[in-house]
Amino acid sequence: MANEAVFDEMGGVEGDPRQIYADVAQWFRQASPDLIANRKAEAEAFFRRIGITFAVYGDEQGAERIIPFDILPRILSSGEWKRLSEGLEQRVRALNAFIGDVYGAREIVRAGIVPEDLILSNPAFRPEMTRIKPAAGLYTHIAGVDLVRTGPDEFYVLEDNARTPSGVSYMMENREAMLRLFPELFGKLRIKPVDQYPDELLTTLRSVAPSSASREPTVVVMTPGPFNSAYYEHSFLADRMGVELVEGRDLFVRSNVVYMRTTEGPQRVDVIYRRVDDEFLDPLAFRPDSTLGVPGLMSAYKAGNVTISNAVGTGVADDKAVYSYMPEIVKFYTGKDAILANVPTWRCREPDALSHVLANIGDLVVKEVNGSGGYGMLVGPHATKAQRESFAAKVRNNPSNYIAQPTLALSTVPCYVEEGLAPRHVDLRPFVLSGADKVRIVPGGLTRVALKKGSLVVNSSQGGGTKDTWVIEDGAPRASQSQSQKAGA
Amino acid sequence: MLARTADNLYWLSRYVERAESLARILDVALRLATLPSAYAGTSNEWESAIDIAVCRDAFFRHYDVANQANVTQFIIAGPDNPSSIRACIEVARQNARAVRTAITTEMWEILNDAWNEMQRLRFQSFTSKDLTKFLAFVREVSLRFDGAAYRTMLRTDHYWFQRLGMLLERADNTARLLDVKYHVVLPETEPVGGGLDYFQWSALLRAVSALNSFHLIYRGGIKPWLVADFLILKPEQPRSLISSYETLNRVLDLLAERYGRQGPSQRLARQTYSQLQNMDIDTLFQTGLHEFLEQFIADNNRLGLAINDQYLQ
Structure with a gap:
């Protein structure tokens, strides 16, 4: 792909910045190298201190590593975001409808749109789910939709993550770091906040509690344990929602009801936000050698006494072969053309x-x-x-x-790399929450950067980093001073 | 609160306390072993260190002689010693990591730093000077950890389980220390005009940071039976058995109140506490100090099991 085709979201390292980046470009271009180095060191210290780490499988050295963070923010206008979020909501509604249909009447197969063998031969297809009706007919309560950009108005969905998308803790910690590093920019620009995510997640999870649950349903986060690469995120989310972080051995099933072992005896659990893969959830139903799961969990699920979130078997919708049918899938269930385009x-x-x-x-x-x-x-x-x-x-x-x-000629945003400020390819993972009442999307999401020059691979396990994502209100910047008492009043 | 979280908090502080006790044991052995034999008596200090740390079998599987080099190496970072100082810090940190959000940042940082420091140290090439410095470092980790817990944790069941582990471990350690040395605190061994065992008594007190405070409580010289009285029956001495049980009782009562339910742990702790309250040192010596301590260690273990059954699983 020719280089001149690459769209830089800031408008390049040197040239006139795009309007939405004007203040940020000005700040960074005026800042002395010392000031930049200073802010970078501050960011690094922040991430080390809070211990936000990830593990890379098969890498003994880096048992606990810090994901590289770039201090130049990635910016979207609220107009761009409005269109994206409408598209995301439409797409995730269609995904939920599709999964329900796959485990139900399979009308989309009968209509000749998606071939049945694509579903039945899919390793993520769980026949058990044909006999289970999750609360509110929702399957993927937390979806991560990976977006890429190739021009001012060209966004594409690269991939849907309907199982257990991760990265939301980075989205929040990145913002926390930026608030400390650039109070002057936050004071000037109207940047939409993201810190309501844990509340929205908890509201979403409670909204899909089974009908037999109490009025204040008990939600837990279920982790494979401290050795999992995303353990930090699991504990972060449990902590911010104020719910327990459980492992499989903390739970047990009696008479088709799930309980957790507490210091006060067994306590009923209504919703499990699990970060454990399907096949490890219940050794009686799936892999018998799994020590991460809870024996009998699937029968409690079948009995309608617990909500597993995301539902079992959502992987049928996020495989890349099904992805290619997404425009038709969106049209079939929503009756409208997909707002967000697929990559051919x-x-x-x-x-x-x-x-x-x-x-x-x-x-x-x-x-x-x-x-x-x-x-x-x-x-x-x-x-x-x-x-x-x-x-x-x-x-x-x-x-x-x-x-x-x-x-695709993925868009770039300037990044601080060893040789200075240079364009690097980015993508965006917004997190879409589907509750019984409505769909909630925190403005922005996680921007991932391919830090190696020319690389298109943004994954943290492959040398990727992250940036904070700002959704900025279009229009005039807000007054920068608060009112003060008049002298001599 | 999850039973596993309580379990992690409880063991976390047990292991920190244990690391500190091990460091104190080595400190005392080091001090006594450097005295001319005419002052320290004939007993092998390094063997008693092994006995107090309850690792005799494991130690002699690896070494033939209990001397300074072997014992310090084994207790600090010995192969196949699941209760070495290094292992204690390691397990404490593992527990802390598993309940990262249930403890405060301050507590985590102290443990994490200690763990990083342990990774860095080369125990094999320790000089005596290094050793002294290291033992001071371990005691300081425990002091800072305890201080951080005391100053930063919310007073909820999280805090109480953390305290329970520390107190139970402390009672166990004081009792073992006394038991291994009990022959030197028996009244009949008091040599006329004071003498050889003086250093043993003061070392015992030093092992629990109580040498100075002993003089504040008991005006006059160190008498062996007073050492026993101090470490078993004096509520003012924070490492005494009675003081540990006074606090254990209070913490268990707070838990019972919070959960609205009493259980075997509360009953057992109350029993042991009232036994200690109704005991005086003369009766204690008449019934036999060794027998008493053996019984206490067994009761303390039973309380540990009861807490485990009642809350931690």
Whole structure:
């Protein structure tokens, strides 16, 4: 892809900034290198002190690492955000309807829109769910939709995460850090807050409690434990919601009701925000060797005595083959065209698409249908000939396991890297909360940055970093001074 | 509150307290072992250190002789010693990490720093000077941790379980220390005109930071039976058995009040406490100090199990 096609959201490192970035660009361009270094060091110290860490699997050295944070914010206007959030709400409503349909009447199959074998052969499909009706007909209460941008008005959905999307703690801690680092900018710009997220999450989770729950349903966060890479986030969310952080061994099931072991004896649990994968949830229903789960949890779920959030089996909706049908899925359930565009996708399971992909593999991004975290993918233009050939062999071997997309010219935002300020590719993961009453989206989301020059992979496990995401009110900046008593009054 | 959280808080402070006790045991052994044998008597200080730290079997699986090098190495960071100082700090930090949000930042930082420091230290090449410095460091970690807990934690059940672990461990340690040394505090061993055991008594007091306070309570010289009285029956002495149980009782009552329910833990603690209250040192010596301490250690363990059954699972 030619370099001049890349859209820089600030308007480049040097040139005239785009209107929405004017104040930020001015601040950063006027700041001395010392001041910048100072603020960077402050940010680093902040993240170290609060101990916000993640673990990288298979990396013994970095048992607890800090995710790189860039101090130049990523900015969206409230107008841009309004359109995005409408699109997100529409898309997640459709996802929920689709999952309900997949485990119900399968009307979308009968209408000939999505092939049935795509559903039934999906490893994330859970037959148990055909006999379970979750509260309010909702499945994915917390969805993360990954967006990329290629121009002023061109946004695409890159991926839906309907299982257990992570990263929201970074969104909140990034804001906390920025509030300390740049009070002058927050004073001047109308930046929409994000710190209401835990309250909105708790409201959402309570709204989908089973009908047998008390008026004040008991919500817990369930974690695989301190050795999980996202443990910090699990404890962060439990702490901010003021609910217990449980492991499987803290819970037990009696007469199809879930209880947690407390110092005051068993206490009933109504909603489990679980950050444990489906197959580890209940050794009686899924993997018998799982020590992370709770024996009997699925029967309590079936009996309607507990809400598991996200529901079991939501993975059928976020695999990359299903993704390619999303425009049709949105249209089918909402009756309207999708507000957010998909990236054009070739499904290698279709022979025509397969031959196109194999012939053009050097120009495409090829992904495993069930891959995540930036693993199991080939970025054609950046790959060596040998890498392309071995990946092509894998695709030929098992075509239905792969999809391919054009390499998009992802937008960039300037970042502080070793050689100074330089453009780096970004994406955006907003978090969409679906409750029985309504859909809630905190303005912005997590902006991830590919810190390696030219890289398109933003995952933290692969050298990615993050930025704070500001949604700024369009229009005049607010008065910068508060009223004060007149002298001599 | 989750039973596991209570369990983590309870063990977290037990292990910090244990690390401190181990450091004190080594401190005392070090002091006594450097005295000419005419002053310190003939007993092997390093063997009693092993006995107080209850790791005799594990120690002699790895070493033939109980001397300074072997014992300090084993107690500080010994192979196959799950209760070494290093292991205690490590387990304490693991527990803290599992309940990161149930403790305060101050408490976490003290433990995390201590753990980082332990990673950095090279125990193999410790000189005697390094050793003294290290033992002071461990005591300081415990003091700071305790101070942070006292000054920063909310007075809810979180705090009470943290206290319970500390108090139970402390009572256990004081009792063991006395039991291993009980022969030197028996009245009949008092040599005419004071003498050899004087250093043993003062070392015992020093082991619980009580040498100066002893003189404040008992005007006059160190008498062995008064040492026992001080460490068992004096409520003013914060490491005495009776003081530990006075506070244990109060904390368990607060829990019972908060949860609206009494249980075996409250009953057992009350029993032991009233026994201590009704005891005087003469009767204690008549029934046998060693027998009394053995019984106390067993009762204290039973209370630990009762707390575990009642609250921690």
